[in-house]
Amino acid sequence: MGRFDGRIAVVTGAARGIGLGIATRFADEGASVAVLDLDEGQASEAAAGLASGDGRRHLGIGCDVSDSDSARSAIERVAAGLGTVHILVNNAGVTRDNLLFKMSDDDWDAVIGVHLRGAFLMTRAAQKHFVEQKYGKIVCLSSVSALGNRGQANYATAKMGLQGFVRTLGIELGPFGVNANAIAPGFIATDMTDATAARVGMPVAEFRQAAADRNPVRRVGYPEDIAAAAAFLCSDEASYITGQTLYVDGGAKLVS
Ligand code: NAP
DSSP states (O other): OOTTTTOEEEEETOSSHHHHHHHHHHHHTTOEEEEEESSHHHHHHHHHTSOOBTTBOOEEEEOOTTSHHHHHHHHHHHHHHTOSOOEEEEOOOOOOOBOGGGOOHHHHHHHIIIIIIHHHHHHHHHHHHHHHHTOEEEEEEOOGGGGOOTTBHHHHHHHHHHHHHHHHHHHHHGGGTEEEEEEEEOOBOSHHHHHHHHHTTOOHHHHHHHHHHHSTTSSOBOHHHHHHHHHHHTSGGGTTOOSOEEEESTTHHHHO
């Protein structure tokens, strides 16, 4: 028996990185998973790699979370293909880092659009199912950058906004059996942090080592670290936890 037997989970931005780690963990614990990502081919490839059998079926869906029609139609396709949704993880993300005076309108809009508008559109589409069945779990990916980070005015704003978003969802949806929480990761080794290494002109291994050296637990995080937290928050063991932000950062927040 897995914690998610019979559950239908939607994970956005799950063709790779943290989202793929979360999708993998849900499937390992019995869920059927809809892998959403911009490219349907990559989403389907990721879905095909998840543990299957014992009633689990997975689906890859091309979806731009920042587009209202795309978000709505993705949730409809999940309902038609797998069944009504029980779990939503708003994970899709982008960075467009720049100091404020160099940050363009597009840098701002792209980041706010994917993280904040995207989480809003996906959650609004999924809540219909949650409220009808009086059951739902929502997790949004915040970040330690929510606390402020040089060159990330757009990203920090979006990530702190998500913390306010889940607090409000907790109030509005709690009476309908829905829990909403955020996870704020520290440095996680993915393409996103590798791209930052490239941007600052450092080899990936050196960049990761520098992050590990600064961290109280002396290592970087991996998608599996975030997946473990997401699985707990989306399980029934966490049914009395809502509106919270869990920092999964090896203690980075303690020393920043
Ligand atoms: P990643 O490796 O860059 O993966 C992000 C995924 O989101 C990609 O597959 C990307 O698709 C997809 N995506 C981008 N825009 C999208 C859109 N409009 N609609 C649907 N999917 C979209 O990033 P990650 O490191 O796994 O990060 C996952 C989440 O954790 C993000 O919200 C990020 O901000 C957050 N986070 C990450 C870290 C970290 O250190 N890595 C730390 C704190 C928080 P494409 O490949 O097609 O672009």
